[in-house]
Amino acid sequence: MNPITDIAQWLTSLQDRLCCALEQADGGARFHEDAWTRSEGGGGRTRVLRDGAVFEQGGVNFSEVSGDRLPSSASSGRPELAGAGFRAMGVSLVLHPRNPYVPTTHMNVRYFQAIRDGAVVAWWFGGGFDLTPFYPFDEDILHWHRTAHAACVGFGAQRYAAHKQWCDEYFFLKHRQETRGVGGLFFDDLHAEGFDACFAYTRAVGEAFLPAYLPIVERRRQMPWGEREREFQLYRRGRYVEFNLVFDRGTLFGLQSGGRTESILMSLPPRVRFEYGYQPVEGSAEARLRDYLCARDWLGELSEVGAQPDRQ
Numbered sequence: 594m595n596p597i598t599d600i601a602q603w604l605t606s607l608q609d610r611l612c613c614a615l616e617q618a619d620g621g622a623r624f625h626e627d628a629w630t631r632s633e634g635g636g637g638r639t640r641v642l643r644d645g646a647v648f649e650q651g652g653v654n655f656s657e658v659s660g661d662r663l664p665s666s667a668s669s670g671r672p673e674l675a676g677a678g679f680r681a682m683g684v685s686l687v688l689h690p691r692n693p694y695v696p697t698t699h700m701n702v703r704y705f706q707a708i709r710d711g712a713v714v715a716w717w718f719g720g721g722f723d724l725t726p727f728y729p730f731d732e733d734i735l736h737w738h739r740t741a742h743a744a745c746v747g748f749g750a751q752r753y754a755a756h757k758q759w760c761d762e763y764f765f766l767k768h769r770q771e772t773r774g775v776g777g778l779f780f781d782d783l784h785a786e787g788f789d790a791c792f793a794y795t796r797a798v799g800e801a802f803l804p805a806y807l808p809i810v811e812r813r814r815q816m817p818w819g820e821r822e823r824e825f826q827l828y829r830r831g832r833y834v835e836f837n838l839v840f841d842r843g844t845l846f847g848l849q850s851g852g853r854t855e856s857i858l859m860s861l862p863p864r865v866r867f868e869y870g871y872q873p874v875e876g877s878a879e880a881r882l883r884d885y886l887c888a889r890d891w892l893g894e895l896s897e898v899g900a901q902p903d904r905q
Contacts, residue, residue: 596788597680600704601657604684607702607799608655611686612640614803615653618810619645624653629853634659635680639856643863647814649691652859656852657682663707664849674715678708681850683720684799685843687860688806693826694816696726696733696774697833698806699860701843702799716788718795719781721756722802723764724809725774727829728822728878729885733809734775735895740805741778742892744797748790756780761888766836771886773836777805825879827866834865 612624622645630636637656642648663679683703690697702720706713724737738757745753760779765772778798783791837844837860847857873879 596792597682600792601682603796603799604682604702605655608638608640608653608684611653611684611803612642614807615642615648615651615688618807619647621646622648624651627856629856631658631851631853633661633851637853637856639853639859641859645691647690647692647695647810649689650859650863651686651688652856653684653686654856654859655682655684656847656856658850658852660850664846671715674707676709677714679850680706680708681846685860686802689830689862690810690814692814692816693727693818693822694813695810696724696729696813697830697862698722698724700799700802702795703843704795715784717782717784718791719783720795720798721760721777721779722798722805723760723774723777723779724806725833726885727826727882729775729882730813731895733812734885734891736808737775737777737805738891738895740801744778744801745794748794748797752794753778758888764836766832766840768839769832769835771832771883772888773832773886775885775891776888824866825873827864828868828871829882830862830865831867834861837861 616623619642622642624640624642627639627641628636629639635656635658637654637658640653642651645651657680659678659680661678663674663677681703683701685703686698686700688698700720700722702718704718705716707715722741724734726733741757742753745756756778757776760776761772763779764774764776780798783794841860844857844860848854873882
């Protein structure tokens with residue numbers, strides 16, 4: 594079997610299954626697909642859902658691109674790869690729900706090859722998923738991290754702790770001194786254990802996303818909300834924009850590699866607001882979010898939450 598073919602087949606199958614499950618969860622809206630190509634090599638299929646009952650906007654993208662020079666966002670810290678060609682493929686998902694009580698979420702799984710003189714000189718996998726609630730519920734966070742932990746079982750006793758920490762550190766807005774949300778898993782440059790083991794772990798992470806996220810959607814989708822919650826959601830979406838445009842390596846890679854701009858920026862929310870010097874009222878549900886925007890041992894702290902559903 595051809596490893597590239599195996600990866601591409603799994604990624605496109607994953608995209609199909611994600612879109613089908615999310616359409617069912619939304620209950621009405623459908624994904625629109627744009628197939629695209631790039632002159633340097635490769636292309637993809639971008640799928641976007643808009644104005645759904647649950648999802649105000651969501652995107653599930655597959656891309657497979659190649660080029661003569663690996664972008665700096667992918668070769669940072671590896672000077673031996675500077676100037677090498679590349680081949681990259683992956684699936685990236687971002688969901689912006691309408692109800693402020695349903696968290697925003699992101700998932701990505703990807704594979705890279707660095708190529709010089711027609712030979713593969715390096716390869717690696719990367720990916721992960723993270724959760725960005727505006728009104729956090731302990732029950733949801735515990736479920737999210739338990740599912741993440743289960744995905745890591747069989748891949749080393751320290752896998753969850755290491756990739757949970759990596760997620761906390763990566764999705765951190767340095768200029769705000771806060772995490773983007775409550776974390777999950779993140780990994781990159783995964784290759785040391787060999788192709789089969791690294792591919793198996795990447796599949797485990799990709800397949801864990803729906804079991805991690807959809808139960809949260811079902812618990813929160815019918816919660817009533819009003820203008821106050823909507824305005825706070827739009828304000829906090831601004832942090833998502835800040836991270837994606839300033840720090841996100843996937844966004845930088847896409848733009849640096851000449852990818853399709855609309856597909857790259859589909860991760861941005863459809864509506865957002867910025868407010869100078871905003872401070873939530875002390876003791877309010879909005880102020881409570883501050884306690885969740887930092888690295889915490891969610892499994893350890895929330896181990897008893899299962900008996901206390903909906904605790905905020």
